[in-house]
Amino acid sequence: MDHLLHHLLQTSAEDHPDSVAVVDGSRSCTFGELDARSNRLAHQLVALGVERGDRVGIYLDKSLESIVAMFGILKAGAAYVPFDPAAPVARLALIARDARIGVLVSGPEKAERWPGLARLGAPFRSLIVLDDHDPARQRSLPGIEVVTPAAVAQQPAERPSIRGIGLDLAYVLYTSGSTGEPKGVRLSHLNALTFVEWATELCAIGPDDRLSAMST
Numbered sequence: 770m771d772h773l774l775h776h777l778l779q780t781s782a783e784d785h786p787d788s789v790a791v792v793d794g795s796r797s798c799t800f801g802e803l804d805a806r807s808n809r810l811a812h813q814l815v816a817l818g819v820e821r822g823d824r825v826g827i828y829l830d831k832s833l834e835s836i837v838a839m840f841g842i843l844k845a846g847a848a849y850v851p852f853d854p855a856a857p858v859a860r861l862a863l864i865a866r867d868a869r870i871g872v873l874v875s876g877p878e879k880a881e882r883w884p885g886l887a888r889l890g891a892p893f894r895s896l897i898v899l900d901d902h903d904p905a906r907q908r909s910l911p912g913i914e915v916v917t918p919a920a921v922a923q924q925p926a927e928r929p930s931i932r933g934i935g936l937d938l939a940y941v942l943y944t945s946g947s948t949g950e951p952k953g954v955r956l957s958h959l960n961a962l963t964f965v966e967w968a969t970e971l972c973a974i975g976p977d978d979r980l981s982a983m984s985t
Contacts, residue, residue, distance in 0.1 A: 785800055807841040808927060819872055822847070825842045825847045825871075834900045848940050850940065861886060870892065871894045873891075897921065937958055
């Protein structure tokens with residue numbers, strides 16, 4: 770089996786399970802916790818019918834949950850498509866249609882915009898909500914299965930046995946669309962790992978370093 774992007778997390782979780790992986794404001798998550806949380810999401814995606822090569826949308830503000838979503842989708846054998854949190858609903862619906870996104874991972878901060886995405890033809894059959902444990906805030910969407918955080922938490926913490934190769938699609942980034950409709954740029958696991966390895970060597974990144982997430 771080829772080396773895949775999420776194997777970097779798995780190796781760190783095995784070697785340094787108690788080391789901090791992500792800091793989000795006052796919250797933090799260790800490599801072991803991040804590995805387990807993303808495993809649960811991966812199992813949930815597989816249970817919803819997500820298969821190798823499928824595209825799964827991420828509609829979250831920059832957060833710990835967005836990191837869990839990225840790794841969980843990769844572990845399910847799928848590719849993630851990040852939605853710009855500040856983009857108009859019409860643009861996001863166009864991306865969802867173009868990428869044929871059947872499952873969306875989102876959070877309660879975007880709940881007001883879910884119906885608009887559905888009305889504009891986003892082909893979601895399922896929506897997974899992360900980090901919303903207040904039952905009063907749970908929403909229903911006609912024709913769309915909504916999976917709660919409690920349901921995801923019931924999934925196994927063990928890694929799913931999904932095989933893949935380096936040329937498998939890892940994520941799709943959409944251009945700004947300033948000259949027309951947005952176009953998706955497809956990146957494979959091999960593309961991403963080549964950049965990660967180059968950047969790590971160039972910047973001499975080690976275990977004591979901290980990297981800030983500045984991009985959208």
